[in-house]
Structures are given as structure tokens and as C-alpha cells.
Amino acid sequence: MKKSDNKNKIINVALFISSTLTSILLLEISLQVVYLIRSGTWLSEDRAAFNIGYTAPVEDRRQYSLRSGYVNEELGIVVNDQGFRGSLPPSDSKMIVTLGDSVPFGAGVKDKETYPAVLGQLLKDEYTSSHKISALNAGVPSYNFRQAYDRLQYDVLNLYDMEAILAITVQAANDMSLLTQYRQDWSPDRTWADVRWHNSWNTPSYSAILHHLFLLTKPKKEQLQEKHESYSTTKMIQTLQSTLNNFEEFCSVNKIPIILMPVDMFYYQTKNISQNQQLKRWDEFQPYVRIWDEIAKEINHELLLSSERSDCVFFLDTRVILDNLDRGLMYHDLIHYSPRGNKIVAESLLKFMRRQNLLADSQ
Numbered sequence: 001m002k003k004s005d006n007k008n009k010i011i012n013v014a015l016f017i018s019s020t021l022t023s024i025l026l027l028e029i030s031l032q033v034v035y036l037i038r039s040g041t042w043l044s045e046d047r048a049a050f051n052i053g054y055t056a057p058v059e060d061r062r063q064y065s066l067r068s069g070y071v072n073e074e075l076g077i078v079v080n081d082q083g084f085r086g087s088l089p090p091s092d093s094k095m096i097v098t099l100g101d102s103v104p105f106g107a108g109v110k111d112k113e114t115y116p117a118v119l120g121q122l123l124k125d126e127y128t129s130s131h132k133i134s135a136l137n138a139g140v141p142s143y144n145f146r147q148a149y150d151r152l153q154y155d156v157l158n159l160y161d162m163e164a165i166l167a168i169t170v171q172a173a174n175d176m177s178l179l180t181q182y183r184q185d186w187s188p189d190r191t192w193a194d195v196r197w198h199n200s201w202n203t204p205s206y207s208a209i210l211h212h213l214f215l216l217t218k219p220k221k222e223q224l225q226e227k228h229e230s231y232s233t234t235k236m237i238q239t240l241q242s243t244l245n246n247f248e249e250f251c252s253v254n255k256i257p258i259i260l261m262p263v264d265m266f267y268y269q270t271k272n273i274s275q276n277q278q279l280k281r282w283d284e285f286q287p288y289v290r291i292w293d294e295i296a297k298e299i300n301h302e303l304l305l306s307s308e309r310s311d312c313v314f315f316l317d318t319r320v321i322l323d324n325l326d327r328g329l330m331y332h333d334l335i336h337y338s339p340r341g342n343k344i345v346a347e348s349l350l351k352f353m354r355r356q357n358l359l360a361d362s363q
Contacts, residue, residue: 031208076110089134105139
């Protein structure tokens, strides 16, 4: 009888261990799939601890760039083998290079709906086969102006000859957002990698269960401050000025025009300001508006000054253009254009380049 009881106990323990291990295995598999869906890559493949699928680490001060060959059919994102979103310009065409952050990259819209892609199609439709002009989407989400300049130096010019570039556009808002993230700890070398990409919590490289447990231990994100006076913009603006000087020197030496575009959030800024109250998400985004509005104005003022200093630097003020339209239809969130907004921006860019005679060298 005792032998039978002992045998049953052993069987029960074995069944318990087996069922527990099976449950853990199923949970691990489920969480691995969740990680894959969210980040676009398996946790075991994400060796650099990057948790956004379309990014990958680089060995320069940018810290990250786009992941070559990334495809997400659901989001409509394809990063080609050279590390740029969408199609590459034909080898026999001149091109407009669009540098910047998630706005030119086209966060929230499909490849063909980004303003670089729409601009490329407009150029293709307008210019004959003997005078081809295309657009290269060189935007990388969360880049600031310095990273955008480095993207030009490290990636674009590594792939294309200078003679292929007809003009360059730059639009980036992350000098502002990085300052409000790091505040008194801000420095020119701080990027979004430490917050959004790098796994600074030392979670295991392969276990999805432990990875998600560590995420649960992270403190809640600090509430947005009502005011930004507690952290000075001085050093950030000085770094921006230095980067703008680099762009000015680049266009002066290489005779390639630079078109700067403003930090342009979802609300009316130059006219029709009374209509802001009617915007669908005005109340929701108020904390960001209170923090970012004055900083954005400082940045945009520096962009305007750069265009006034240099004959080959231009400032296309999309704020004025979009303030004449229904801004509620132009954005799908705080700062990213909707497909309709991207179409307006692309058309405005083409008109601006024509008006400034920037496409003449393609003839």
C-alpha cells in the first residue's frame, strides 16, 4: 500500500512539474509572439537590445538607423536593402533627398503615402524620361538635426555621388523632444536610443517572460511638466546652430540647396488660432502644446535665420500653408501628417522648388 502511495505521489509530482513546464513554455512562446508583433523581430534576434523593429544600431554618434530589409506589411513599411524607406531612385536620375525624423519618414502612413514618396511621384509625372528627378526618403524616426546631418554624411553620400543630389530638405522636431525628455541632463550626444531603443534595464536577451517581467518593474513615465522654464534651451539651440552651420557650409561648398522645414505641430500657429479649440484632439494634446510651443518657435526662428544667412539655404514655412487649410484633416496625431497632409506638403515642396528655380539643373 505504501509503495502504491509513494508511486502515486511521484506520478503527481511529475505531472505537476510537467504541466508547470508546459505552461511556462506556452507562456514563453506566446510572449515571444507578442514581442515579434510589437517590434517586428524575434527577441532572440534582437541582440543589440533594440525594441523597435525597423531600427538597428550603428557605430557612430547617431547610435541607430533604419534596419535594412525590414518589412511590415500590416503597417505598410518597407525598408530597402540600402536602409531607406520605400524605393530607391533610379541610378540615372537626379534626386531630392528628404532628411529628418518620423515626419518625412512617414510614421503612421504607408510607404506610398509619405511626402517624399508623393513628391517622387509628382516629379516622375512631371519630368520627362530624359530629365528624371526622384526623391529619396532618408528620414529616420526620432532623429534630431545633428543625426539628420550625419545620415547625409554616413548613409546618403556613401551610396550616391554628390552630383546626383539636386536638393536636400530637412525637417526634424527631436531637438525639442530630447530636451524635454532629458531636461537638465540633456547633452548633444543624448538620443532617443537610451529611452526607446536600448534595453537599459538589463533584461535577458532571450527570455520573453523575464523581458516582460522587467518591463513591469519600470517606473511610470514622469508626468509632463506644465512649464519648460526649469530646463534651459541655450545649449540645445547652440548645438542646433552648429549643425545648421554645417548644412550651410555643405550647400555652399557643393552648390546643393538646402530646404529647411519647421517644427509644425497639429494646431494653427500663424493664423486662424481661434479655431484650435475646435480641433478634435486639442484638449488631449494640451500638455504637449504648453511645453513645446515656445521651444518650437525658438527652433523655427533659427531655421529662418539660417536661410537669411546663406544664399543656398531656404525656409519653406509649412505652418503658413497648413494654417490656411483644415488642420484637423492634415494630421493623424500630434505632429505626423495624414495621407492628405503629406500630399499637401509634397505639392508645396514642388511648387517651392519651382518658384526658387531649384530644379533647373536637371534640365
